[in-house]
Amino acid sequence: MLDFLKGPFIAIQEFFILTGRALRNVALRPHYTDDVVMQMDLIGVGSLPIVILTGFFAGAVMALQMSRALATYGQVDQTGTLVSISLVRELGPAFTALMMAGRNSSGIASEIGSMKVTEQIDAMRALGTDPIQKLVTPRMVATAIMLPLLTILADFIGMFGGWVIGRFFLGLPSQQYWSTVWRALEWNDVTQGILKPFVFSFIISLVGCYYGLRTTGGTQGVGRATTQSMVTASVLILVVDFFLGKIFVSQAVS
Amino acid sequence: MPAETSQPVLRFERVCVSFEGVPALEDVSFQAFEGESRVIMGATGSGKTVLMKTALGLQHPDSGTVYVFGRDTSRMRERELFEIRSRIGMLFQESALFDSLTIEENVSYPLLNQPSIQCPRDQVRPRVEEALKFVALEGTLAKFPSELSGGMRRRAAIARAVVTQPPLLLYDSPTAGLDPITAQTIMALVVKERDLNKSTTLIVTYRYQDGNLVANFRYNPENGRLEPAGDHGGSSRPRTIFMVLREGRLVFEGAQPELEAAQDPYVAKFVKHRG
Numbered sequence: 001m002l003d004f005l006k007g008p009f010i011a012i013q014e015f016f017i018l019t020g021r022a023l024r025n026v027a028l029r030p031h032y033t034d035d036v037v038m039q040m041d042l043i044g045v046g047s048l049p050i051v052i053l054t055g056f057f058a059g060a061v062m063a064l065q066m067s068r069a070l071a072t073y074g075q076v077d078q079t080g081t082l083v084s085i086s087l088v089r090e091l092g093p094a095f096t097a098l099m100m101a102g103r104n105s106s107g108i109a110s111e112i113g114s115m116k117v118t119e120q121i122d123a124m125r126a127l128g129t130d131p132i133q134k135l136v137t138p139r140m141v142a143t144a145i146m147l148p149l150l151t152i153l154a155d156f157i158g159m160f161g162g163w164v165i166g167r168f169f170l171g172l173p174s175q176q177y178w179s180t181v182w183r184a185l186e187w188n189d190v191t192q193g194i195l196k197p198f199v200f201s202f203i204i205s206l207v208g209c210y211y212g213l214r215t216t217g218g219t220q221g222v223g224r225a226t227t228q229s230m231v232t233a234s235v236l237i238l239v240v241d242f243f244l245g246k247i248f249v250s251q252a253v254s
Numbered sequence: 255m256p257a258e259t260s261q262p263v264l265r266f267e268r269v270c271v272s273f274e275g276v277p278a279l280e281d282v283s284f285q286a287f288e289g290e291s292r293v294i295m296g297a298t299g300s301g302k303t304v305l306m307k308t309a310l311g312l313q314h315p316d317s318g319t320v321y322v323f324g325r326d327t328s329r330m331r332e333r334e335l336f337e338i339r340s341r342i343g344m345l346f347q348e349s350a351l352f353d354s355l356t357i358e359e360n361v362s363y364p365l366l367n368q369p370s371i372q373c374p375r376d377q378v379r380p381r382v383e384e385a386l387k388f389v390a391l392e393g394t395l396a397k398f399p400s401e402l403s404g405g406m407r408r409r410a411a412i413a414r415a416v417v418t419q420p421p422l423l424l425y426d427s428p429t430a431g432l433d434p435i436t437a438q439t440i441m442a443l444v445v446k447e448r449d450l451n452k453s454t455t456l457i458v459t460y461r462y463q464d465g466n467l468v469a470n471f472r473y474n475p476e477n478g479r480l481e482p483a484g485d486h487g488g489s490s491r492p493r494t495i496f497m498v499l500r501e502g503r504l505v506f507e508g509a510q511p512e513l514e515a516a517q518d519p520y521v522a523k524f525v526k527h528r529g
Contacts, residue, residue, distance in 0.1 A: 119346040119347065120351075122312050122350065126310055126312065126344045128371075
């Protein structure tokens, strides 16, 4: 029984040690600013197409489905409110983070994993660089900056998707749609909508790095690390999303 | 530093390393002195690579002590180890060049990133070119490792290991997976580096002819070739010690004649590979 628990506990401990060292390195020299910028480009700019696509369809599908529910109460003109709140509080952060987990957690894990199995991580240490400083911290910082920005973008694209449905399929006037979208939002929603991706960004980058750095067993191991990092990151995002949502909902209601 | 010349450059004292309970090195002790060559032989999984990584401080021993340049590295922290590592060159088994960097960036990496090597910016490029010229790869500065053949990658990795002119060099299977001609070229570079810079050299190999070359040949800077040393040549025979590892244990340590006279069937097997 205890042996069965030992594995996961050691894994969690190692993950937090990695997190601690990556965070501490933000303050320590040397700073690899070039790597941060390069990762921001790879992780952030590189993810633009999928973020735009998922954002658009998330908003569009929300408008479509909610109009059905709202029609029961004769409130189809409130579609904007629902689209806006659900996007900013939930769908924007969650969908963007899940997409990033699929694209970047796995990408980070496979890149660092390949470096691990070809001794490049060892070579890095042999040549005077701390791999956490050089590989993990730049990815963590870059994701923490880019994910909130991408989420904000996804929110807006989603609202636009909702507008396309509202305007052309539900016959809502544009001005009414945008004013309901705007008025629906409160500070609580916006804070939650930006804080969530900030928290998720650490899950995405650090889970990827963690699985990458502990890769063993050649190319097969790289494949395993890639899959595991994506699954773990996605599950963690949904779990943390629930708890963050819980905190903010209780706050908004009380 | 006069205090260090009398001391061994590298010293293992009853070193044990294990991975998840499986021993990789057991009770290994030896001393390598300045200018000495050590040829480490053994079957796959006998602990040769682990020995190299332990010497470099990439792997900490479970028990026992490792002294590098007279300093105990076995319990040193990573940041303190950087200073020691800057004086050691290592060639990894699979070359371990950074895929995302060009050959120039790869070779300049130790010059720019070793905290204790203060190489002026304008000196970096000439030193990289010099190191690449040493391995006869002058034209590859802007190429990526994936564009080079296996032998060229190995040579570029040697350039990266020697660019800082370290007094101690570790070569992990420099000839593994190469054809005999390329292997010969690589070994000639190893000998050339040893004789030009008087570096202490550890070579992991399973080919007896590699060890034979290291033990009996010298680089002649006048004609740029390897020549037999000792018997008829003027140069002295290089001091070479052979070590044979078996399942993590050091089963033989001695000079070439003793190795050839060894009765142990496991040790004798490596000698019979003579080509």
